[in-house]
Amino acid sequence: MPDTRVHRTACEVSVPAPAGVLYGLIADATVWPLFFPPCLHVEQLDFDGTRERLRMWALAGDRISSWVSRRHLDIGQRRVRFRQELPARPIESMTGVWSVHPAGDVCRVRLEHAFTVTGDAPADVAWAARVTRDNSRAQLDSLARLAQRWTRLDDLAVTFEDTVRVKAPAELVFDFLYRAADWPEDLAYTRPLAVREDTPGIQTLTLDGRSATGTRAVRIAFPSAGRLVHKHLHTSGPLAAYTGEWSIESHPAGVDVSVRHHILLSDDAAAGGQDAARRLRDELARTGRHVLEHATRHACGAVRVL
Template identity: 45%
Template sequence: MSVQQVHRTSYGVEVNAPAGVLYGLIADTTQWPLFLSPSVHVERLDFDGHQDRFHMWVTANGTVRSWLSRRTLDAAGLRIDFRQEVPAEPVVTMGGSWIVEPRGTGRSQLTLLHDFAVDGDRRADVDWTRRATDANSRAELAQLKEVAENWTRLDGRLLSFEDSVRINGPADLVYQFLYGVADWPERVPHVSRAAVTENEPGVQLLSMDTVTSDGAVHTTESVRVCFPHAGRIVYKQTATPALMTAHTGEWSLIPDETGVTAISQHSVLLREEAVEPVLGPGADLARARTYVREALGRNSTATLHLAKQYAETAVRML
């Protein structure tokens, strides 16, 4: 039996924010898709405040990978150790640590360590994994630094909301409409183009052009992770409009005896420096929150009503 070569990496950054703030951002994996660009979705499986187990999807070297991870949180020691239980090929082991160290009043040092091994220690696979680890780690540290250093304004930049539509039709037809995003240019008036790639079942890469009420066209790119048996599709925009640093969402279906409630949920991290350039002189975060809430809610609710029409029409035709 061959012994796997263990490769190690280390990255660090100084952050002008209290250590507790920085640790809190790292500890809450459910918010990672908003704060860390490589993170697409985190499905938390178990969490007791000390042990955290989750399935996560990330972008790596232009692809989407997923794995099962376990973390041990040490809030007093400002340290989080992690280990992938089921890594993504060609990785056979991957783990490491997040370490936060106070550096005087309101300053911290953040270190991210990795150790990994790949099947057969093939050079091409080692290089691929090292490139992905390097790019993602540097991006994560830079983004955590930005968010932490502006933590006093974070509540104003974060926005979450949902809309729902009641549908007198079967959940599978509604899901079919939401899953079939490639057909939206023919079905959804505000979508003028949709290009979909699904190399792995249930993981869609989407490039879409959306027409706003004033006729402007916005191009967005997203990763969508589909859970057909649960009636859920979660997504993250990997290329966002100017006002948003990050945007995640979810389509979910709650069936009952006579139909289904379809829900559209959005979470957004606003880009504060873009508010005045996009919305005009004097515009503030409150104005941006209203604008984004109305724009996203209008489009997603319109899509839900079209899904309703699709499902209810199909039932009447049957």
């Protein structure tokens, strides 16, 4: 039987930004969901300062794919090598490397992939090559935009959260948050128009688009950990990107339910000053608190019934 053919792709971009900034954005994969459009969520499984294992979820064309990657970070060479342990079909194997090359006033960033496809069917190879190139280009373009704003990134990327304590089982709170399609009418502004769950624990939400959070979102559930993460797609206006997480932590007196927001402000929002950013933050925080209030009433009401 002949060896499986190795297919290769390579994309690069030149950026007028410091090499250290570019390498830092590549090395910290936990921020990729906010910064890179195709990336939905990243869980860091192991890290010893040089080598790490990541569980990643990303858009792959019209699919949602998930895999485990091993990465080797070489800060001296400004290079990150990676290998997928458990690729998503039809990918059979995937390796690659990020590299940053200073060149005068700019840096050249290169992203290379080498992959094999199960059965090497032409349609599967074409799909894998197209998705790999498209995602690589999207990541590099976003990296270039962010790196050129590196002196303002602390102002553009904002995180905030709210927490309430509930005297009810964590399972009841999680059940309410998870079943977004069943949220009551007075959450109509937040409740999705439709929820699709082709893979257990991964939901695609269709939204009404009345706010900057867009018309589509993806949620990934971790029931045993009491966590539900999300990323909103096609954000607009002042919101360049938006991710977040619902989390539930048990205590002897009940459970703490938190909603955490991660936002990336657009240039227009940043140009509008602190007032524009505050209005956006207040709107998202108000929406999150509204859902928290309903989750609390649902869980406490269910306890009284029981």
